[in-house]
Amino acid sequence: MTPFWQQDWFWPAIVVIIGLPVVLLVLTEWQSNLQRRGNDLHKIIGLLRNAVVPLIAIFILSTQVTEAVDPKEVTANRIIGTVLGFLVIIFVLNGLNIMLFTNARKGTWREKIPSIFVDIARIVLIALGLALVFKLVWNADVGGIFTALGVGSLVIGLALQSAVGPVIAGLFLLFEQPFRLGDWLDAGGARGRVVEVNWRSVHIDTGNGILIMPNSSLAGASFTNLSRTGGTFPVSTEVTFTTDDPPAAVVALLQRIAAELPQKYPGTTPSAVPMGGAAYSVSFEVRGPSQEGDALAVFRLWLWYAARRAGLGLDGDTTDDFVTDERRDAAVDTIAPTLYLGADDAIALRPVVRLERYAAGETIMRPGVVPRALRFVLSGSVELRVPFEDEQLPASRVEAGDYVGQTALTREVVQTNQVALTEVTVLVVPVEAIDTIVRSSPQLAKDIGAVIDRRHQDVADALEARIAQLRAVAS
Structure with a gap:
């Protein structure tokens, strides 16, 4: 009597009993690892673990059970083989699709191939794979299938000739790459940004809606890529x-x-x-x-x-309803306590001052110039920025009730860019008027000197902080 370990069924059974759990365990860990990393391949590994590998084990056992007769002649084995062949085809095609196209890097030819061509190739390969499965499993004559596919392709191609033209034109555009997503085009009077390119058309955002332009129109006419003008x-x-x-x-x-x-x-x-x-x-x-x-x-x-x-x-338009004598006089009354002005002094100051408004983002004063006036901020906010290499470092802010241009009194140059953060209204007081007021009010000179010292310290602090930051990065 032949020992059981020398029986034909023994080693296939051992492979299924021991190998199946081990393979499933390895595939489970692999799938979990891919899923944690957000890799789409975890779906394909899941198909391999849940369907392909168990079906292979079933097919091995089924062929051993029916060993007494020719396993290829058993209908059950043929059905299992057919299903297994179909699953293998799906596994291979989906794996190739994810590796070649789903995970393709931006800008490569794989990322630019229209999805319709990928779908058509997948259908053709599935048909060829199934024909091969039926030939191997069922001994079917697949010559007729290939003939039908050829004739069908010819008929479909002739019927869809007008529809295939834009597809081919779109394919040429994708490979030639005369423009990319985000480029600005001027095509036939339509001007806008390219937001989508597919197998049939190009979508251009004109600002008044999305213009859908067929690829055949772009391929057969001239257009200007406004984004490729040499940098400007x-x-x-x-x-x-x-x-x-x-x-x-x-x-x-x-x-x-x-x-x-x-x-x-x-x-x-x-x-x-x-x-x-x-x-x-x-x-x-x-x-x-x-x-x-x-x-x-x-x-x-x-x-x-x-x-x-x-x-x-x-x-x-030469009118300006904002600059009125009433608004100017009210502004002078507002700053009078800051300048230590009495009622008569405030009245005398009114004719020599003026109101100004600045839009958000405008520069009120630039560094390197000697101001000719104090500008009292009546509304809005001004940021003082220190030029440093190619940067503008925020040093401090000037809110309503404060003023800029304080170095007009000492005839020093301005160190900062004075930028309006919002719409800013200022009252401009000429330096000549400030000189006259200071002669009768020494306390104003002390206040302006204190403001100058404080602003200088703000500039030094901003520069010191930035230099320390650069040193920390370098080290």
Whole structure:
């Protein structure tokens, strides 16, 4: 009698009894590890653990049980083999899809292939795989299947010729890469940012909605990629003043406002030219087309305030209802205690002061200049920023009731950029008036000196903190 360990069924049974739990345990740990790391491959490992491996074990046992007859002739074995073959096909195709396309890096050819081509390839491979399974398991004649697939593909291709054209055009666009997501295009008068590219069309956000442009239209016509202009993007706009405004003053104002825009490309110089009559054109460069809208919005906002401070008639409007004698007199009465003014002194000061307004983000005063006036903040908030290399370090804030330009009394240059954080209203008191007041009120000189010392200390503290931070990073 043959020992049981030499029986044909023994080693296959040992493989299933011992190998199956071990393999399932390893696959479970592998799946858990991938799932914790957020890797999509954990789904494929789950399919292998829950379906493919157990079915392989069942197939091994089933062939051993039916060993008395030809296992290939047993219907149950054929059904199990068919299901197992189908699961293996799904396992292989899904694994390849995740490794090649789902986890593809941005910008690679795999990430740019339209999903429809991946789906079509998957369907064709499944059909071929099933044909192979039926050939091996059921001894089926699969020649007819391949013939049907060929004829069907030809018929479908002819029927969908008009629909396939945009797909092919889209494929060429994806591989040629004349633009990418986020680029700005000017195509046939439509101008906007590319937000989606698929197998059929390109979606362009024009600001007034999403323009759906077929790939065939883009492939058969010329368009301009505004995002590939060598690092800068030109912006121009026209504005009007009055014919009584001096052109030189208007041009200087336009150039100054454009030069201070945060969107302006570093190292470039804005230009402004008269267009004849009351029209002027101003041009400057920004970092890209995406900043054009924001730059123009800020430019027009700041220009409105700056034109009124300069007494120029932007858009032909020379009126300013904000600057009135009543509002000016009330502002003088507000700052009178700070300047130690009596009633008569306050009345005498009214004709020499003026009201100014600044938009949020505007620079009230820049470092390196000697101020010619004290500016008392009536409303809003001003931040003092210290220039340091390519940075602007916040040093302190000036709120309503305080003032800037205190070094006008000592004729020292300003050390900080004085930037309006909100809309700011100031009362401008010329330095000549301050000198006169100080002669009769020495206490005012002491107060201004204390403010100067405090602001100098704020600047030193900001610089010291930043230098210490850089040293800590370097070490």
